[in-house]
Amino acid sequence: MESLQSQALVGSAGAKGGGPGSEPLAPVAKGCPFLGNTFQFLEDTTGLLRRSHDTLGPVFRLKALWLKYSVISGFAARDFLKQHKDEAYLSRTSVFAAVGQQLGETPLILGMSGGDHEYLRQVLHVVYSREVASPWVPRLVEVVRAHVREWRAGSVHGVMDLVERLGFEMYSQIACGQSLGDTYDDILRVMRWNMNTGGRVWPFWSYRIPRYQRSRQRLLDRMGAVVKERRRTGIPAGEPATILDTLFAAKDAAGKGFSDDAAICYATYGFAGSCCYMSRLLGFLMYEILTRPELMRELVEEVDQHFADGIRDAADLRDMRLLRATYLENLRFHPVSQGMPFLAEKDFAWSGKRVQKGDLVVLSQVPMLFSETPFREPDRFDPSRCLPPRNEHARGDAFHPFGIAHRTCAAMGLVETMSLTAVATLLHELRMEVAPKGYRLKIRVEPLPGPDAKFGVRVAARRGAGDRAVMARPAGEDRVLAQFPGAEDPEVQRLLGCATRVVLGPREVIVREGDAADALFIVLRGEAHVSRTTGKAEDSQFLARLGEGQFFGEIGLLQNAPRNATVRSGPHGATLLRVDRKTVDALLAANDFVMEEIVRLLRKRLAADHLLEALPELKAGGAARWLPEFESRTVPAGTVFVREGESASEFFVITEGEVVVEQETNGMVRERARLCAGEYFGEIGLLRGTPRTATVRAASPEVTVLVLDAAGFRRLVGEQGGSRGDLALALYRRIS
Numbered sequence: 001m002e003s004l005q006s007q008a009l010v011g012s013a014g015a016k017g018g019g020p021g022s023e024p025l026a027p028v029a030k031g032c033p034f035l036g037n038t039f040q041f042l043e044d045t046t047g048l049l050r051r052s053h054d055t056l057g058p059v060f061r062l063k064a065l066w067l068k069y070s071v072i073s074g075f076a077a078r079d080f081l082k083q084h085k086d087e088a089y090l091s092r093t094s095v096f097a098a099v100g101q102q103l104g105e106t107p108l109i110l111g112m113s114g115g116d117h118e119y120l121r122q123v124l125h126v127v128y129s130r131e132v133a134s135p136w137v138p139r140l141v142e143v144v145r146a147h148v149r150e151w152r153a154g155s156v157h158g159v160m161d162l163v164e165r166l167g168f169e170m171y172s173q174i175a176c177g178q179s180l181g182d183t184y185d186d187i188l189r190v191m192r193w194n195m196n197t198g199g200r201v202w203p204f205w206s207y208r209i210p211r212y213q214r215s216r217q218r219l220l221d222r223m224g225a226v227v228k229e230r231r232r233t234g235i236p237a238g239e240p241a242t243i244l245d246t247l248f249a250a251k252d253a254a255g256k257g258f259s260d261d262a263a264i265c266y267a268t269y270g271f272a273g274s275c276c277y278m279s280r281l282l283g284f285l286m287y288e289i290l291t292r293p294e295l296m297r298e299l300v301e302e303v304d305q306h307f308a309d310g311i312r313d314a315a316d317l318r319d320m321r322l323l324r325a326t327y328l329e330n331l332r333f334h335p336v337s338q339g340m341p342f343l344a345e346k347d348f349a350w351s352g353k354r355v356q357k358g359d360l361v362v363l364s365q366v367p368m369l370f371s372e373t374p375f376r377e378p379d380r381f382d383p384s385r386c387l388p389p390r391n392e393h394a395r396g397d398a399f400h401p402f403g404i405a406h407r408t409c410a411a412m413g414l415v416e417t418m419s420l421t422a423v424a425t426l427l428h429e430l431r432m433e434v435a436p437k438g439y440r441l442k443i444r445v446e447p448l449p450g451p452d453a454k455f456g457v458r459v460a461a462r463r464g465a466g467d468r469a470v471m472a473r474p475a476g477e478d479r480v481l482a483q484f485p486g487a488e489d490p491e492v493q494r495l496l497g498c499a500t501r502v503v504l505g506p507r508e509v510i511v512r513e514g515d516a517a518d519a520l521f522i523v524l525r526g527e528a529h530v531s532r533t534t535g536k537a538e539d540s541q542f543l544a545r546l547g548e549g550q551f552f553g554e555i556g557l558l559q560n561a562p563r564n565a566t567v568r569s570g571p572h573g574a575t576l577l578r579v580d581r582k583t584v585d586a587l588l589a590a591n592d593f594v595m596e597e598i599v600r601l602l603r604k605r606l607a608a609d610h611l612l613e614a615l616p617e618l619k620a621g622g623a624a625r626w627l628p629e630f631e632s633r634t635v636p637a638g639t640v641f642v643r644e645g646e647s648a649s650e651f652f653v654i655t656e657g658e659v660v661v662e663q664e665t666n667g668m669v670r671e672r673a674r675l676c677a678g679e680y681f682g683e684i685g686l687l688r689g690t691p692r693t694a695t696v697r698a699a700s701p702e703v704t705v706l707v708l709d710a711a712g713f714r715r716l717v718g719e720q721g722g723s724r725g726d727l728a729l730a731l732y733r734r735i736s
Contacts, residue, residue: 023352023353023354024353024354025353025354025356026056026057026061026070026071026353027057027060027061027353028060028061028062028063029048029051029052029060029061029062035063036062036065037063037064038063038064038065042445044449045445045449046334046335046338046366046449048062049338049364049366050366050367052071052073053073053074053366054367057351057352057353058072058074058075058076058077058351058367059071059073059076059350059352059353060353065201067200067360068359068360069359069360069361069362070344070355070356070359070361070362071339071363071364072351072355072364073364073365073366073367074365074366074368075367075368075371075398076350076351077339077363077364078365078368078400081363081404081406082404082405085348085350086113086342086363087114088348089344089345089346089355090342090343090345090361091113091342091345092110092111092112092113092342092343093111093112094343095111095342095343095360096108096110096111096198097111098197098204099111102190102194102207103264103265103268103269104261104262104264105261106261106262106265106266108265108269109121109124109410115253116253118406119252119253120252120253121410122585123251124266124410124411125410125585125588126246126250126558126585127246127247127250127410128243128270128411128413128414129588129594130314130413130414130416130417130593131314131413131593131594131595132174132240132243132414132558133174133413133414133417133418134313134314134417134594134596135240136173136174136240137311137313137314137316137317137417137421138310138311138312139173140170140173140174140417140421140422140425141311141421141425143166143169143173144166144421144425144426144429145425145429147162147169148426151430151462152459153459153461153462154458154459156435156456156457156458156459157457157459158453158455158456159283159286159287159451159457160279160283160450160455161453163278163279163283163286163422164188164275164279165184166282167274167275167278167279167282167418168180168184168187168188168271169181170274170418170421171270171274171275174242174243174414174418175243175267175270176226176242176243176267177230177239177242177244178226180222180226182222183218183219183222186215186216186218186219186222187219187268187271187275189211189212190212190219190271191272191276193207193212194272195272195276195446195447195448196446196447199341199447199448201446201447220264220268223264223268226244226267227263227264227267230242230248231244231248231260241555243267243270244263244267246558247262247263247266247267248263249558249561250560251560273409273414273415274415274418276448277336277337277415277448278415278419279450280336280449281330281331281334281336281415282419282422282423283450283451283455284330284333284334284336284441284450284451285326285330285419285423286423286457287434287441287451287455288326288333288334288381289326289423289427290433290434292381295326296427298322299322299323300427300428302321302322303320303323303427303428304428304468306319306424307424307428307468311424313594313596314413314594315594315596315597317416317417317420318420318597320420321387322383323420323423324386324416324420325383325384325385325386325387326383326386327416327423328383328399329381329382329383329385329386329393330381331401332375332393332399333369333381334449335365335366335449336401336449337365337401337403337409338364338449339362339364339365339366340403340407341360341362342360342361342363343360343361344356344357344358344359344360345357363404365400368399369398369399369400369401371398373396373398374392374395374396374398375392376390376392402415428463428468429462429463430459430460430461431459431460431461431462431467432458432459432460433457434455434456434457435456435457436454436456437458439454439455493605495586495587496587496601496602496605498580499577499583499602500577500578501524501575501576501578502521502575502576502577502578503573503574504526504569504573504574504575504576505569505573506569506570506571506572506573507529507568507569507571508568508569510528510567510568510569510576511552511565511566512563512566513532513533513563513564514563515562515563516556516563517553517555517557517560517561517562517563517581518557518580518581519553519557519578519579519580519584520552520553520557520578520579520584520595520598521551521552521553521567521576521577521578522549522550522576522577522603523546523549523551523574523575523576524574524575524576524577524606525548525574525656525657525677525700526569526570526572526573526574527545527569527570527571527572527574527701528545528546528550528552528568528569528570528574528576529542529544529545529546529567529568529569529570530542530543530545530546530552530565530566530567531543531565531566531567531568532564532565532566540566543565545570546567547701547702548634548656548657548702548704549603549634549656549702551595551599552567553567554584554595557581577602577606579598579602584598604627607630607632607655607706608623610654610655610677611626611627611630611653613677613678614653614654614678614679614680615653615680626716629708629715630707630708630712631707632704632706633704633705633706633707634656634703635698635703635705636701636702637698637699637700637701637703638697638698639698639703641659641681641682641696641705642681642682642692642694642695642696643692643695644663644664644691644692644693644695645691645692646691646692647685647691648684648685648686648689648690648692648710649686649710650707650708650709650710650713651680651682651686651708651709651710651712651713651716652680652681652682652696652705652707653679653680653705653706654675654677654679654681654703654705655677655704655706656677656700656703657677657698657700657703657704658674658676658698658699658700659674659681659696659697659699659705660673660697660699661674661694661695661696662694662695662696662697663693663694663695664695669695672694674699681696682696683713686710686713686714
């Protein structure tokens with residue numbers, strides 16, 4: 001949550017810099033006498049930053065009330081942070097020292113720099129991750145339903161009050177496993193106070209106001225009691241780990257566990273994101289959806305389709321692709337994070353402009369979000385820009401709504417999970433309209449921009465089963481090959497490549513109950529049997545049989561707890577994929593994946609490897625490009641893929657398991673071959689246009705194949721030149 005309490009300003013641009021010399025001071029944006037740019041800030045901070053960047057360049061100065069800012073904006077801010085120039089020239093300690101003290105004695109990450117900051121950021125990426133929030137999604141859905149249960153047709157409700165309360169209630173559940181409704185007013189007051197004081201809108205002496213101090217003390221006392229009780233009781237049976245539980249399991253840079261004070265600090269800190277940051281984000285998102293009837297209709301269809309099967313976790317939320325694209329476009333079009341404030345510790349120059357020691361420096365990404373490269377027509381709200389094939393948000397390194405590089409918000413996945421849950425549930429439960437009728441967005445800055453208090457929603461009707469036309473949803477196995485955000489990032493691919501294969505004989509121990517958790521395991525072939533000791537050490541109870549594609553070991557990693565069961569290979573052995581703790585943590589932080597998505601990505605990578613193994617003429621890039629054309633299909637032993645004499649319509653590549661090839665001769669069926677992962681079949685009939693020459697059936701308990709239909713196969717081999725020509729020749733050589 002790097003930028004949650006710091007965003008009174010923003011900016012954007014790109015250029016190179018260096019040490020100070022004869023460079024001129026940054027130009028000053030035009031404003032009113034005495035008050036400078038104050039009114040521009042309050043009316044449209046984003047517009048002020050964009051205009052200043054476009055007219056004055058990437059480095060400029062602004063004035064608001066008694067404060068003066070030097071702003072480094074856009075691509076220039078991105079490059080400044082990516083080159084770690086903030087560590088060389090700037091400090092956040094004095095800017096956030098007083099803010100950090102409001103949550104206890106533990107140093108707050110907002111004021112940190114250097115190695116300690118990098119380490120704590122990695123820890124908090126896991127603490128505030130989608131993986132921790134994911135199992136809470138069904139309860140979050142019920143939180144939203146409970147809040148609107150009494151709403152009746154014709155009633156009108158303030159949107160900002162609604163989303164503020166929903167953010168608070170949802171975060172309370174994820175953070176503490178319970179509602180903290182009795183502290184809502186105190187939490188809201190403390191968070192608003194810190195947002196305005198950290199953003200320098202209010203002076204630091206405002207912390208001494210008795211009303212604030214009373215709320216702060218009640219909040220810290222309440223959170224202290226919650227922390228002590230949770231640490232004493234542990235995780236209740238049948239419940240997932242909370243943010244508090246994950247904090248208890250975390251280690252600081254010295255290898256020590258987090259103290260109660262640190263747990264209070266970082267559990268409480270999350271309310272700033274949910275009550276202040278996320279509420280603005282949700283307010284803008286609701287406005288854009290409610291004022292676009294066609295978009296809302298499509299979103300309702302998508303949401304109903306997923307609710308029909310049940311919303312189980314954060315992966316289900318990301319499967320709502322139009323909703324997530326709308327969410328991403330909302331982050332771009334209505335940037336709530338306006339910039340990150342620092343104090344210049346020495347003179348320096350950047351983008352040809354001089355910044356002086358003692359200046360309040362704001363690094364702002366906002367202008368990047370409206371760059372015409374890569375965003376086509378950036379002043380138009382268009383969710384399709386965040387969907388394939390455009391994917392503009394993933395191009396040009398311009399989309400940084402949650403901060404940049406090592407200053408990116410650690411809670412972006414947590415905010416996404418709560419936001420998508422809230423909007424999806426509201427769309428599923430209610431038919432809504434903007435209120436008052438004809439309302440047009442008016443922004444209020446306090447210090448973060450958001451819709452004003454007049455923005456409301458009118459309940460047109462409560463939706464029932466008869467209102468929900470549900471279309472077929474893609475089968476779960478088809479999602480194995482889905483594209484995840486950031487999945488093709490080189491760093492993500494490098495991390496996926498760190499996974500190692502482990503081949504085990506029958507009944508070998510994979511992990512032992514009581515040992516330290518050090519890796520995640522995925523079953524590729526065979527089985528893994530889970531058991532737990534009961535009473536005497538030599539007695540054990542069988543718990544589960546894990547088959548191909550299933551995984552284990554993630555709970556111990558997240559909770560930093562000893563293994564709670566022993567896992568052995570099955571009676572016929574097993575082949576596993578092992579992903580060590582460091583790699584798992586890095587993947588969780590890299591793009592805020594959840595464990596299921598990490599497993600899917602690994603399976604996708606394995607599928608691409610098998611496709612490349614079977615058809616090396618594709619080359620690595622070609623295998624990745626063609627993979628989405630294939631359907632992934634998993635079948636039990638005995639299933640017939642192709643039958644001798646039937647017409648040919650599909651091509652198969654084996655990714656898991658083994659198949660047997662049989663031919664009938666003089667009334668007798670003979671086994672001709674066995675094929676395993678990395679081999680293929682079905683090409684002969686497609687290339688020759690003849691019936692199948694053999695029967696191929698699944699020989700393993702489960703077999704997974706990649707399947708390409710006849711039209712796709714013709715495209716694959718019919719492309720001219722390069723690797724495609726090589727592939728066609730290789731296939732024809734095989735059948736000849």
